[in-house]
Amino acid sequence: MRFDPTPLIAFMPMSLMYDDAGTIRYVAPTLAKLRDPETLIGAHISDVFSVRDNGRGNGEGPIPVGTKLYLNFLSGISTPLKGMAAAIPGIGLNLLNLSFGISIVDAVADYRLTSGDFAHTDLAIEMLYLVEAKSAVLEETKQLNARLQGAKVAAEEQAYTDTLTGLRNRRAMDHVMERMLRSGVPFAIMHLDLDYFKSVNDTLGHVAGDTVLQRVAKILLEETRGDDMVARVGGDEFILILNKFMEHEGLMRTGERIIARLQEPIPYQDELCRISGSVGITTTEFYDAPNADAMIHDADLALYSSKYEGRAQATMFDPKVHQGCVSDHVPQHARGESAA
Amino acid sequence: MHGMINRAIQCFMRDTYGGQTWQAVAEGADLGFDNFEAMLSYPDQLTIDVLGRAARQLHKPVETFLEDLGTYLVSHPNVEAIRRLLRFGGENFTEFLFSLNELEGRAKLALPDLEMPTLRVEDCGDGTFRLSCLSAMPGFGYAMVGVMRAMADDYGALVFLEHQGWMDSGEEIITINLLEAAYAEGRAFELSERIGGEV
Numbered sequence A: 001m002r003f004d005p006t007p008l009i010a011f012m013p014m015s016l017m018y019d020d021a022g023t024i025r026y027v028a029p030t031l032a033k034l035r036d037p038e039t040l041i042g043a044h045i046s047d048v049f050s051v052r053d054n055g056r057g058n059g060e061g062p063i064p065v066g067t068k069l070y071l072n073f074l075s076g077i078s079t080p081l082k083g084m085a086a087a088i089p090g091i092g093l094n095l096l097n098l099s100f101g102i103s104i105v106d107a108v109a110d111y112r113l114t115s116g117d118f119a120h121t122d123l124a125i126e127m128l129y130l131v132e133a134k135s136a137v138l139e140e141t142k143q144l145n146a147r148l149q150g151a152k153v154a155a156e157e158q159a160y161t162d163t164l165t166g167l168r169n170r171r172a173m174d175h176v177m178e179r180m181l182r183s184g185v186p187f188a189i190m191h192l193d194l195d196y197f198k199s200v201n202d203t204l205g206h207v208a209g210d211t212v213l214q215r216v217a218k219i220l221l222e223e224t225r226g227d228d229m230v231a232r233v234g235g236d237e238f239i240l241i242l243n244k245f246m247e248h249e250g251l252m253r254t255g256e257r258i259i260a261r262l263q264e265p266i267p268y269q270d271e272l273c274r275i276s277g278s279v280g281i282t283t284t285e286f287y288d289a290p291n292a293d294a295m296i297h298d299a300d301l302a303l304y305s306s307k308y309e310g311r312a313q314a315t316m317f318d319p320k321v322h323q324g325c326v327s328d329h330v331p332q333h334a335r336g337e338s339a340a
Numbered sequence B: 001m002h003g004m005i006n007r008a009i010q011c012f013m014r015d016t017y018g019g020q021t022w023q024a025v026a027e028g029a030d031l032g033f034d035n036f037e038a039m040l041s042y043p044d045q046l047t048i049d050v051l052g053r054a055a056r057q058l059h060k061p062v063e064t065f066l067e068d069l070g071t072y073l074v075s076h077p078n079v080e081a082i083r084r085l086l087r088f089g090g091e092n093f094t095e096f097l098f099s100l101n102e103l104e105g106r107a108k109l110a111l112p113d114l115e116m117p118t119l120r121v122e123d124c125g126d127g128t129f130r131l132s133c134l135s136a137m138p139g140f141g142y143a144m145v146g147v148m149r150a151m152a153d154d155y156g157a158l159v160f161l162e163h164q165g166w167m168d169s170g171e172e173i174i175t176i177n178l179l180e181a182a183y184a185e186g187r188a189f190e191l192s193e194r195i196g197g198e199v
Helices: A006-011 A029-034 A101-112 A124-159 A168-183 A197-204 A207-220 A248-262 A292-308 A332-339 B003-017 B020-028 B045-059 B062-075 B077-087 B093-110 B140-155
Strands: A015-019 A024-027 A049-053 A069-073 A081-088 A093-099 A187-195 A227-233 A237-243 A266-268 A271-273 A276-283 A314-316 B119-124 B128-134 B158-167 B172-180
Touching: A069 B158, A081 A101, A081 A187, A081 B077, A093 A168, A101 A124, A101 B093, A168 A237, A168 A292, A168 B020, A187 A207, A187 A248, A197 A207, A197 A271, A207 A237, A207 A248, A207 A266, A207 A271, A248 A276, A248 A314, A271 B128, A271 B140, A276 A292, A292 A314, A292 B003, B003 B020, B003 B062, B003 B077, B045 B062, B062 B077, B062 B140, B077 B093, B077 B140, B093 B119, B093 B140, B093 B172, B128 B140, B140 B158
Parallel strands: A276 A314
Antiparallel strands: A015 A024, A015 A093, A049 A069, A069 A081, A081 A093, A187 A237, A187 A276, A227 A237, A266 A271, B119 B128, B128 B172, B158 B172
């Protein structure tokens, strides 16, 4: 009696049968979409597939039976397959059933498979459904993430920016200074307070004042380097953090150059606004354990000396001169009003 | 590097060494932010900087750090999902090892952007296996040593693992000696999380 594989193969559209010598005898319809059945039938199974198992297969046949197999075609489009082979007793035939495993997504595209190509009991369609649904959700999530990230960056940028001048603000300055102090990078801070700014505001109005502040911001950015930071920390107060810039003479020269440029008259409508600036400087080198409050305080003291000495100048903090001297008779908080 | 990987490094440090250690590393690497987001992508250099910083902060070689990270990924309750996904690989440690061949494909199915290393496991006979690992992130093989060590515990297998260094082609080679497949009880695993939920 001849063996009729039809009913078996209907259950397993990705299967094939081979005889004990390894010659392929029957090819099921879906597998026939992957490779031409004309060339498969009659070929030796190990000329068509590379076969690997986990080393526990048994049997004398051309491929191990009763164990999980990993196969791929030896030629043409690569399609990794999972499989399992079993001998059909008494007729000298063996059944090899195949499945796509994780290659299913590529395979349906590569071979234009349809739902009719899978057994009704196969979970392949559910798998494809899940992959598509997951990809759609993932794509939405990705877009949402990008939007949120963009909004977050913009919000942070805004929170750290002085909107009038585009410089960093006090909060940003605190943040950067804390970070630099923690990481132990040496730096200098330069505290700049504008002179005669109040009179510009009073005589020419706030719009003129704003023009002046924007001009000041431009000068400060031009006179500093890319990794320095310029912050507007009050109405007419600025703090510059100068990264790894410790040399006193150079710092003083920078301060003086900034003051000289501030003194160039700033045109506003038909008027010229004339301001200047006083500068106090300190560096991390003055401290055993530098901290932000002490540095800002000492830069303030040095700034106060500049004001006291007649404005429009830069002063380097000097522990001998400033400690317990200027700070005693000039209350720190009174400075803003008296200096403007 | 995918945010998932960066996030894993962050969670490992946070859960193992505390939030402050992570903070110090994030600052040292000059990230400019406090937390990696799992679903964003970051420049590779950032990951390399973080690893370097972390190793220095903890006074251990990067290799050891990565191995500990691998162990964490499988054994810490906060990242139980990873252990579960790896246990889908098979019913015993040998099957798990062979499932590593498919790990990259499986991960791609879930997260197409995730740069998983290409893993190849071969049986060398006598209970010896050879894993080759090709990754955009050098040293990933050390993390795999940690993962496999913890997975062996999970399955109750007794193994001896050794990182053999790098091939000229950039692959890392690890040998696995499976001394006893059922050495200890191992941890329970159910395909359904609902059944195996109570850990």
